[in-house]
Amino acid sequence: MEQQILAFIGSYADSKEPGLYSCKYDSASGRLTLLDQARGLQNPTFVAVNRQGLKLYALTEGLNADNERCGAAAAYHIDPATGKLSLLNQEHTVPAPTCHIVLDQTNRYVMVSSYHGGMIGLSPLEEDGRLGAASDIQRHNGASVLPVQDRPRAHSVFVDRANRYAGACDLGLDRIIMYQLDLANRRFIPHGEVQVTPGSGPRHFAFHPSYRYGYVINELNSTVTAFSYDEEQGVLREIQTISTLPDDYQGENACADIHVSPDGKFLYGSNRGHDSMVVYAIDQSSGQLAVVEYASTLGGHPRNFAVSPDGRFVLVANRDGNNVVSFARDAETGKLTPTGDVLSISKPVCVKFAVLES
Secondary structure, X not given: OOEEEEEEEEEOOOOOOOOEEEEXXXXXXXXXXXXXXXXXXXXXXXXXXXXXXXXXXXEEEEEOOOOOEEEEEEEEEEOOOOOOEEEEEEEEOOOOOOOEEEEOOOOOEEEEEEOOOOEEEEEEEOOOOOEOOOOEEEEOOOOOOOHHHOOOOEEEEEEOOOOOEEEEEEOOOOEEEEEEEEOOOOEEEEEEEEEOOOOOOEEEEEEOOOOOEEEEEEOOOOEEEEEEEEOOOOEEEEEEEEEOOOOOOOOOOEEEEEEEOOOOOEEEEEEEOOOEEEEEEEOOOOOOEEEEEEEEXXXXXXXXXXXXXXXXXXXXXXXXXXXXXXXXXXXXXXXXXXXXXXXXXXXXXXXXXXXXXX
């Protein structure tokens, strides 16, 4: 079968304007070429892709019975030959606007996070890939030390490879809350939690390919915390916390996204304010991190980024730069070099790769 590598981009957009983009990815150059764009969704900021089922799931905003904003998601079919997106359906998810969406490992459920509502939700998928009604909602409780942390602020959910446990990064609580996935009964079961330094604001999480380690990027104090991970018990244990910024930087900053290279040798995180990618080398025996470089993202507010499936390139979505910038990745050093290819898109905030077969 012929393989096609596509990249999908979500953005801040009014429902009357394009907000979702489908692009062809050139694995030789790292270049993106726009194939399709979809309208009709209010702020489709984050996406998840089922590459085997040729389905894409995007966040959007809905209205409840009282005409108040709530969380919703939309399901699309992906044409592997053309990259065209065809809407399947839309469905409410949780009773507050959402900021993150992820699929479980079986591609039968989506999980969403609500920053403003302090909750996460689970929604089953129908056989044809359409979104079903939410089956479980977990509301977090508590607060932490900063004014923005006066309430729970769930920012993302991550799932381990065995599909047994899921973790929720809660920026408002300075906690990663672990859940057991009881998918037979379509629910989360509270399992435990791990605390990070008060005032950190955990935002996004990335597992090492070995699943021996995991890393959370902390939005509020510009750090990354490294953990060991016990897959059998679903337990994270902190092993290190390290800054994402140069020692001499004095400006404002808020961290955003984090990913491990496919070879497991390097970790990447984005700084909004310093407008850079921090690159760390990963010690394979301990999981600890050492700074390699800080690379300019060539645009303001790098909200999200993605490492290509082969690890050769990194695509960075600069929300305030209105662009997605391509960087070549040195496999030996981990360092990033601009390729010169830039895709101009209004307020991009999410990039996801998918290797599709046609």
